[in-house]
Amino acid sequence: xxxxxxxxxxxxxxxxxxxxxxxxxxxxxxxxxxxxxxxxxxxxxxxxxxxxxxxxxxxxxxxxxxxxxxxxxxxxxxxxxxxxxxxxxxxxxxxxxxxxxxxxxxxxxxxxxxxxxxxxxxxxxxxxxxxxxxxxxxxxxxxxxxxxxxxxxxxxxxxxxxxxxxxxxxxxxxxxxxxxxxxxxxxxxxxxxxxxxxxxxxxxxxxxxxxxxxxxxxxxxxxxxxxxxxxxxxxxxxxxxxxxxxxxxxxxxxxxxxxxxxxxxxxxxxxxxxxxxxxxxxxxxxxxxxxxxxxxxxxxxxxxxxxxxxxxxxxxxx
Amino acid sequence: xxxxxxxxxxxxxxxxxxxxxxxxxxxxxxxxxxxxxxxxxxxxxxxxxxxxxxxxxxxxxxxxxxxxxxxxxxxxxxxxxxxxxxxxxxxxxxxxxxxxxxxxxxxxxxxxxxxxxxxxxxxxxxxxxxxxxxxxxxxxxxxxxxxxxxxxxxxxxxxxxxxxxxxxxxxxxxxxxxxxxxxxxxxxxxxxxxxxxxxxxxxxxxxxxxxxxxxxxxxxxxxxxxxxxxxxxxxxxxxxxxxxxxxxxxxxxxxxxxxxxxxxxxxxxxxxxxxxxxxxx
Numbered sequence: 001x002x003x004x005x006x007x008x009x010x011x012x013x014x015x016x017x018x019x020x021x022x023x024x025x026x027x028x029x030x031x032x033x034x035x036x037x038x039x040x041x042x043x044x045x046x047x048x049x050x051x052x053x054x055x056x057x058x059x060x061x062x063x064x065x066x067x068x069x070x071x072x073x074x075x076x077x078x079x080x081x082x083x084x085x086x087x088x089x090x091x092x093x094x095x096x097x098x099x100x101x102x103x104x105x106x107x108x109x110x111x112x113x114x115x116x117x118x119x120x121x122x123x124x125x126x127x128x129x130x131x132x133x134x135x136x137x138x139x140x141x142x143x144x145x146x147x148x149x150x151x152x153x154x155x156x157x158x159x160x161x162x163x164x165x166x167x168x169x170x171x172x173x174x175x176x177x178x179x180x181x182x183x184x185x186x187x188x189x190x191x192x193x194x195x196x197x198x199x200x201x202x203x204x205x206x207x208x209x210x211x212x213x214x215x216x217x218x219x220x221x222x223x224x225x226x227x228x229x230x231x232x233x234x235x236x237x238x239x240x241x242x243x244x245x246x247x248x249x250x251x252x253x254x255x256x257x258x259x260x261x262x263x264x265x266x267x268x269x270x271x272x273x274x275x276x277x278x279x280x281x282x283x284x285x286x287x288x289x290x291x292x293x294x295x296x297x298x299x300x301x302x303x304x305x306x307x308x309x310x311x312x313x314x315x316x317x318x
Numbered sequence: 319x320x321x322x323x324x325x326x327x328x329x330x331x332x333x334x335x336x337x338x339x340x341x342x343x344x345x346x347x348x349x350x351x352x353x354x355x356x357x358x359x360x361x362x363x364x365x366x367x368x369x370x371x372x373x374x375x376x377x378x379x380x381x382x383x384x385x386x387x388x389x390x391x392x393x394x395x396x397x398x399x400x401x402x403x404x405x406x407x408x409x410x411x412x413x414x415x416x417x418x419x420x421x422x423x424x425x426x427x428x429x430x431x432x433x434x435x436x437x438x439x440x441x442x443x444x445x446x447x448x449x450x451x452x453x454x455x456x457x458x459x460x461x462x463x464x465x466x467x468x469x470x471x472x473x474x475x476x477x478x479x480x481x482x483x484x485x486x487x488x489x490x491x492x493x494x495x496x497x498x499x500x501x502x503x504x505x506x507x508x509x510x511x512x513x514x515x516x517x518x519x520x521x522x523x524x525x526x527x528x529x530x531x532x533x534x535x536x537x538x539x540x541x542x543x544x545x546x547x548x549x550x551x552x553x554x555x556x557x558x559x560x561x562x563x564x565x566x567x568x569x570x571x572x573x574x575x576x577x578x579x580x581x582x583x584x585x586x587x588x589x590x591x592x593x594x595x596x597x598x599x
Binding site for chain 2: 031052053055057058060062063064065066067068069070071072073074075076078093094096097098101102103104
């Protein structure tokens with residue numbers, strides 16, 4: 001199987017910061033708004049280089065979303081930055097009415113998503129945001145897996161006309177996708193080819209899926225790992241092509257199993273090609289404080305959990 | 319014809335449009351709409367510089383945002399009679415397949431509307447965003463917005479009011495429809511707003527009090543005064559005291575017509591008090 005090299009652990013939020021800094025130079029219409037988390041979102045470089053296009057809104061996320069919606073009128077492309085919880089649940093109605101229903105070209109950029117925010121605990125660890133965002137008509141939903149992909153996605157969404165939710169995280173994780181990649185919204189990336197099981201993963205769990213594929217390979221099980229960075233619109237063609245071959249699937253995400261990627265995949269399969277599926281996701285629960293790696297282990301969101309579910313789902317094949 | 323006579327005729331026709339729209343579908347919000355008929359008419363007939371050849375970006379135009387979207391009947395009437403879309407289209411208000419949704423939206427592509435509103439409290443932030451873009455674009459035109467007084471109970475407004483005052487968003491003229499009524503009754507009974515003038519001043523806004531919010535000359539003078547206060551490092555707010563249901567005797571002095579349509583007989587009475595001026599749709 002194809003082996004991916006980790007070029008060094010780095011946080012996905014830094015990929016966002018780097019992408020935003022590049023947009024600062026390349027696209028004069030891009031503006032950035034932050035709700036008192038400039039450092040956490042790695043927006044400092046953009047802020048320092050383009051103070052006239054950076055807006056410190058203060059701890060007022062609802063106002064930030066509304067201002068961003070208004071800024072699009074006259075041609076600006078606003079990127080809002082705060083934690084995922086405060087980017088979604090806190091401001092759902094503002095996004096729903098002023099951004100999504102109004103069809104505004106706002107990029108909602110959300111860091112510290114999921115359990116891997118770590119020690120701050122459940123008040124800050126949103127596990128429902130993908131579901132909230134994918135239910136909004138017209139909203140594009142992206143969850144990137146590493147630094148390089150997050151940087152590429154940040155640059156790509158500026159070219160997309162319409163509202164986007166871009167989700168990334170806090171911890172330093174493996175960086176393994178190409179530095180020079182072109183990010184195509186809605187296009188899955190098949191990382192390894194295999195015949196026995198499809199592993200469809202998003203965000204931080206893509207690297208875990210690759211680690212699981214290595215473990216499975218040592219047991220003689222051939223896993224196809226598909227990186228779904230765009231939850232909506234979902235690349236149904238790629239999913240169906242893989243599952244038609246392997247005849248079973250494990251989905252993996254740092255999110256509640258209700259409302260996440262797994263459910264989107266299940267719907268696709270139910271409509272077009274029913275097949276056994278296992279879910280690596282949190283089981284309708286809140287998170288808690290702790291070290292990210294320990295939380296992922298406790299809540300069953302790592303390579304070990306993925307390989308176990310892969311072996312289980314293979315047994316369910318007819 | 320004097321401009322005042324033209325405006326009076328325009329306002330009377332707008333009142334008829336409001337009443338006929340809500341009557342036809344037995345739903346909608348006539349009270350606040352009637353209370354703001356003069357304000358909308360003056361804004362679109364005399365004050366704002368705009369092109370009725372609608373462009374969403376609205377560069378080099380004054381822009382208006384309606385935050386209390388439930389008074390859509392007055393907005394639709396004035397937009398149509400200002401050339402944004404055919405007056406005939408008022409017939410479709412709140413009906414299936416219409417661009418004239420219960421609350422205004424960009425979703426169906428109705429010219430003149432730049433943001434959806436209805437869920438309250440969001441328009442101030444949007445207006446600030448548009449004002450900031452005007453500044454970035456070096457566009458000296460102004461942003462106007464309208465908000466219900468009861469709507470100020472929504473917390474997002476105070477985030478926005480703090481921001482605009484603290485950051486000196488001085489190309490924004492917000493108007494509060496200060497009719498002191500909301501669905502459940504008087505604002506003083508539901509959740510008193512206290513001294514709004516002092517509150518806005520405490521947030522570093524310039525405050526203009528308009529006691530005669532249904533008087534054409536008074537509104538014109540206040541909007542002119544507001545415009546002269548822009549560009550001075552402070553946002554401007556007009557506390558516009560209006561009469562809910564203005565122009566229809568049995569709808570005035572009560573909150574009962576906030577969200578209730580007149581029946582056939584009531585419509586006839588109301589229209590008789592506002593004879594046709596510019597032609598019904």
